[in-house]
Amino acid sequence: AQTVTQSQPEMSVQEAETVTLSCTYDTSESDYYLFWYKQPPSRQMILVIRQEAYKQQNATENRFSVNFQKAAKSFSLKISDSQLGDAAMYFCAYRSLNGNQFYFGTGTSLTVIP
Amino acid sequence: DSGVTQTPKHLITATGQRVTLRCSPRSGDLSVYWYQQSLDQGLQFLIQYYNGEERAKGNILERFSAQQFPDLHSELNLSSLELGDSALYFCASSRTSGWPTDTQYFGPGTRLTVL
Numbered sequence: 001a002q003t004v005t006q007s008q009p010e011m012s013v014q015e016a017e018t019v020t021l022s023c024t025y026d027t028s029e030s031d032y033y034l035f036w037y038k039q040p041p042s043r044q045m046i047l048v049i050r051q052e053a054y055k056q057q058n059a060t061e062n063r064f065s066v067n068f069q070k071a072a073k074s075f076s077l078k079i080s081d082s083q084l085g086d087a088a089m090y091f092c093a094y095r096s097l098n099g100n101q102f103y104f105g106t107g108t109s110l111t112v113i114p
Numbered sequence: 115d116s117g118v119t120q121t122p123k124h125l126i127t128a129t130g131q132r133v134t135l136r137c138s139p140r141s142g143d144l145s146v147y148w149y150q151q152s153l154d155q156g157l158q159f160l161i162q163y164y165n166g167e168e169r170a171k172g173n174i175l176e177r178f179s180a181q182q183f184p185d186l187h188s189e190l191n192l193s194s195l196e197l198g199d200s201a202l203y204f205c206a207s208s209r210t211s212g213w214p215t216d217t218q219y220f221g222p223g224t225r226l227t228v229l
Contacts, residue, residue, distance in 0.1 A: 102159035
């Protein structure tokens with residue numbers, strides 16, 4: 001069964017604008033970790049931001065922030081002031097507390113239009 | 115090119131058979147991770163080795179096993195293959211054991227087809 005769902009295979013945004021990437025997940029656990037990773041063409045998987053489920057405050061990292069809705073099992077990524085270097089594949093991921101379950105979504109390809 | 119190599123690129127075999135997938139990490143990377151990507155599914159973490167020792171275990175079947183050798187290359191062994199094992203298998207490496215926050219470098223993958 002698909003644990004992590006990214007329903008937007010492709011997204012585009014104008015440079016300097018804001019874009020939101022969606023992610024939903026399924027779990028019966030109360031504590032877990034959620035991540036957004038960026039994968040450029042070089043195939044690195046770079047951690048963008050992470051959220052611990054027990055923390056109610058949404059994580060932020062510079063221009064990247066998340067909207068974590070635990071009850072809705074939703075974890076969206078907002079990129080503000082988009083830059084050309086933000087163009088990449090973005091993966092949402094879920095990790096169980098004990099680390100035995102770690103799933104990525106199918107990814108969203110983000111294009112930044114100059 | 116991420117610096118991670120995987121062989122073979124493609125593998126076609128029959129049900130019940132055993133295969134070995136090989137991965138060479140980037141120079142200097144001590145951790146190797148294995149992932150499975152089935153059709154239209156996301157990546158699923160299988161197992162991580164760090165400097166020769168198993169560090170984290172994901173949703174890996176008992177028919178699957180892996181190891182990391184002293185030269186840090188890794189092999190994923192898949193046995194008693196079933197049709198459902200057909201997938202892309204990715205190897206990734208990272209500098210340290212700081213998973214899952216370390217940047218991981220992915221190989222090009224091995225496409226396994228079980229007939």
